[in-house]
Structure formats: C-alpha cells, structure tokens
Amino acid sequence: MSATLEKRADSENPSVRRTLPGSDGLVWTVLRLHRTALWVWAGYVAVSAGLLLWLWGPGASTAQKAFDKFGYAGAQETAWKGRSVSLTTVGTSFDTLFYHPATLARIAAVVVAVFAAGPLIARELELGTARLAWTQSVSPARWLTAKLALPAIAVTVGTGLIVALYVAVWRAHNHLLIAGIGPRSFYFNIGPATVANVLFGLALGVLAALVIRRTLPAVAVAGVGTYLAGALRSNSWPFQGTYQQPEIPVHSKAITSTGAEIADPGCYEDLKCLAAHHVTGFDRHYLPSPDYWPRQLTETGILLALTAVAVVAAFLVLRRYYQPKKPQQFQKEATA
Numbered sequence: 001m002s003a004t005l006e007k008r009a010d011s012e013n014p015s016v017r018r019t020l021p022g023s024d025g026l027v028w029t030v031l032r033l034h035r036t037a038l039w040v041w042a043g044y045v046a047v048s049a050g051l052l053l054w055l056w057g058p059g060a061s062t063a064q065k066a067f068d069k070f071g072y073a074g075a076q077e078t079a080w081k082g083r084s085v086s087l088t089t090v091g092t093s094f095d096t097l098f099y100h101p102a103t104l105a106r107i108a109a110v111v112v113a114v115f116a117a118g119p120l121i122a123r124e125l126e127l128g129t130a131r132l133a134w135t136q137s138v139s140p141a142r143w144l145t146a147k148l149a150l151p152a153i154a155v156t157v158g159t160g161l162i163v164a165l166y167v168a169v170w171r172a173h174n175h176l177l178i179a180g181i182g183p184r185s186f187y188f189n190i191g192p193a194t195v196a197n198v199l200f201g202l203a204l205g206v207l208a209a210l211v212i213r214r215t216l217p218a219v220a221v222a223g224v225g226t227y228l229a230g231a232l233r234s235n236s237w238p239f240q241g242t243y244q245q246p247e248i249p250v251h252s253k254a255i256t257s258t259g260a261e262i263a264d265p266g267c268y269e270d271l272k273c274l275a276a277h278h279v280t281g282f283d284r285h286y287l288p289s290p291d292y293w294p295r296q297l298t299e300t301g302i303l304l305a306l307t308a309v310a311v312v313a314a315f316l317v318l319r320r321y322y323q324p325k326k327p328q329q330f331q332k333e334a335t336a
Contacts, residue, residue, distance in 0.1 A: 026138055026146045037115055038154065044108060045158035048101040052165040055097060056172060063094040063176040071254060071282035073268040075176045095178050098169070101162060102186055105194055109201040110226045112155055116205025117222035120147055122215040140318050144206075148311065151202055159195045166190050175284040183286065184248055191296040193233065196303035201226035203310035210317045229306075233299055246295075249287040254279045 031038065051059075066074030079095035124130040134140050167190070177183045205222035212218040253261040256278045264282070267273030 026142065027150065030146050030150055034120065034151075037119065041154055041158060044104065045161060048104055048162050049165055051097065052101055052162070052169055055094065056165070056169045059097065060094050060173045060176060064173070067176060067284075068281060070267075070269050070274075071264055071279075072175070072179075072252060072284050076178055077269065079178050094173070094176055095182075098173075098177060099182065099186060101166065102190060105159065105162060105190075105198075106230050108155075108159070109198045109230055110223050112151070112198055113201035113205040113222040113226035114219050116151065116202045117209045117218040118205075118215050120151065121206050121209035122213065122218045125209065125213050126215060141315065144315060144318055148202070148206060148314075152199060155198045155202060156195055159198050163190055163192075163194050174286045179250070184246070187248055187286070187289070188246070188292065188295055189233065191292075191300075193296050193299035193303060196300045196307065197226075197230060197233065200229060200303045200307045200310070203307045203314070207310045207314045207317070210314050210321075229303070233303075246289055246291040248289050250284065251287055252284040253282070255281040255283060 063075050063078045066078040068074075070077070075095075079093045082093050082096070121130075130140075130143065133143055170187070170190070174183065201222070204225050205218070208222040208225070209215075209218040212221065252264055254264045254277070255261055257280050258278070261283065262277070262279075265273065265277045265279065267277065267279070
C-alpha cells in the first residue's frame with residue numbers, strides 16, 4: 001500500500017527538470033548545440049597564443065641579432081627584407097607577424113557578432129526550437145541568460161589571454177618594430193577595450209537577432225555594426241576624429257665600449273662608422289604613454305555601457321515578444 005502511494009505521489013508531482021550544469025541541463029544543451037563554434041574559437045585562441053609565444057621567444061631572434069649589431073637600422077632592414085627566424089623562405093618578418101593576432105582579434109569581434117545573430121539566436125527563433133524549449137521547464141529569460149553567459153565567458157577568457165600575451169611581447173620586443181602609425185595604433189588598441197569590443201559584438205548580435213528575427217538580416221546588421229565600432233576605435237582617440245593616436249615617447253641610444261650612452265650616430269649598417277664611434281650595442285624601447293590608460297578606460301567604459309544597454313534591451317524585447325503561452329491559452333486555442 002505504501003509503495004502504491006509513493007508511486008502516485010511521484011506521478012502527481014514530477015521532479016523539476018534540471019537547467020543547471022548536468023547531463024540533461026540547459027548549460028550542457030547549449031554547449032552540445034554549439035560545440036563546433038566552441039572548438040573553432042578554441043582553435044583561434046590556440047593559434048593566436050601559439051604565435052605570440054613564438055614571437056616572445058625564438059621568433060624575435062633574427063631581428064634581435066640585427067638590432068644588437070646595427071641598432072634600429074638593423075631591425076628595420078630585417079623587416080624590409082622580410083627575414084624571420086624559421087620562416088625565411090616565406091618572406092615574413094617579426095614586424096609583420098607581430099600585428100597578425102591583433103588583426104585576428106578585430107576580425108574575431110565581427111565573427112562573434114555574426115555567430116550571436118545567426119546560429120546562436122536567430123536560427124533557433126526561425127526553426128521554432130526556442131519556443132519548444134520555452135514550453136518545457138526552461139523560461140525565456142533563463143534560455144537567453146545561458147545563451148549570453150556561456151559565449152561571454154569563452155570570449156572573455158580567450159581574448160583576455162591574447163591581450164595578456166600581447167602585452168608581454170610588446171614589453172619584451174617593442175624596440176624591434178618599425179616606427180610609425182603601426183606601433184601607435186597597436187599600443188592604443190590592445191588592452192581591456194579589446195575584450196570589451198568582443199563582448200559588445202556578442203551583445204549586439206543577440207539584440208539584432210531578437211529584434212529582426214531573421215537570420216540573414218540580423219547577421220548583416222550585427223556584423224556591420226561591430227565592424228564600424230572597431231573601425232572607429234582603431235583610428236581615433238574617442239570623439240576627436242580620425243588618425244589621432246597620441247605619440248609614444250621612445251628611448252633610443254647607442255652604447256659605447258666604455259658603457260656610456262650616446263645618441264645613435266646614424267651609421268646604419270656601416271661597421272667602420274660604428275667602430276669609429278666605439279659603438280658596441282644599442283638600447284631602444286617605447287616609454288609608457290600618459291594617454292594610454294585614459295584612452296583605455298574611456299573606450300572600455302563606452303563599450304561596456306553599450307554592451308549593458310544591448311543586453312538589457314535584448315531581455316526587454318524577449319519579454320515583449322517571446323513570452324511562452326500558458327496552458328490555459330493552449331486549451332482556449334484547442335477549443336476555439
């Protein structure tokens with residue numbers, strides 16, 4: 001008798017389906033559904049991190065040897081001739097390879113926005129799988145939270161790792177870079193604002209998908225919007241126009257056989273000239289700019305504020321247009 005009563009109680013009060021991490025939970029469902037995108041992101045992070053670690057170590061050896069012998073002129077000549085440690089036949093150089101991960105980071109922000117607008121949100125709305133999930137034990141708010149939180153964690157960790165490695169390579173080898181717009185643009189664009197830019201792309205993609213509710217138009221809006229945001233911050237100090245990166249102070253000296261520091265005599269690759277000035281080595285590095293943190297904090301604050309606005313707007317749109325129907329509504333529709 002007691003066993004029968006227990007079975008009836010179980011049937012009348014079924015256990016609530018888990019939506020927290022677990023084999024049948026919402027988190028694992030999202031991970032399984034988008035595992036290909038997760039592996040692609042992990043591969044991108046691994047390739048970028050591997051390239052930066054190589055540049056931090058043996059990748060800079062050829063340019064460093066040229067710098068030790070001829071100073072900045074040697075590093076410059078190495079870059080112009082496209083020589084690098086183990087890639088001499090490819091025609092690359094330390095200066096060229098140095099900027100590749102930064103370019104990939106800007107592209108990644110657009111790709112994240114496109115993914116969020118398309119496969120992550122809009123496709124599920126078009127196919128109806130989102131509404132199917134909402135009719136189960138998963139509320140629209142919990143569904144959107146999982147859709148936002150998991151990619152946000154992945155892009156924050158991955159982009160943060162790339163930025164941290166970039167800072168290490170910059171501090172160790174910035175003297176090997178050809179002077180000009182390249183180092184300035186890079187210096188003022190790698191930092192916390194780079195991470196915030198990817199998060200903004202994610203939030204903009206989700207909002208575009210919920211508002212437009214069509215995959216291709218949402219992808220176009222999210223991609224273009226994120227690209228324009230990246231183009232604006234890559235070329236200008238906030239609100240001051242195009243190509244206005246502050247200059248970076250540079251320390252550049254030659255070292256004589258007595259250990260004294262003198263101005264670079266400008267011998268270029270003339271060994272006799274260097275010997276006449278008793279030059280035995282060189283020292284060159286960019287000094288910290290007082291404009292770096294004001295710019296980084298301003299850009300990061302703007303991007304995070306825009307991200308927060310996009311996230312709040314996404315939840316409001318979800319609440320307005322995508323509330324699941326109650327059982328009473330299904331009964332009325334069935335009897336009508």
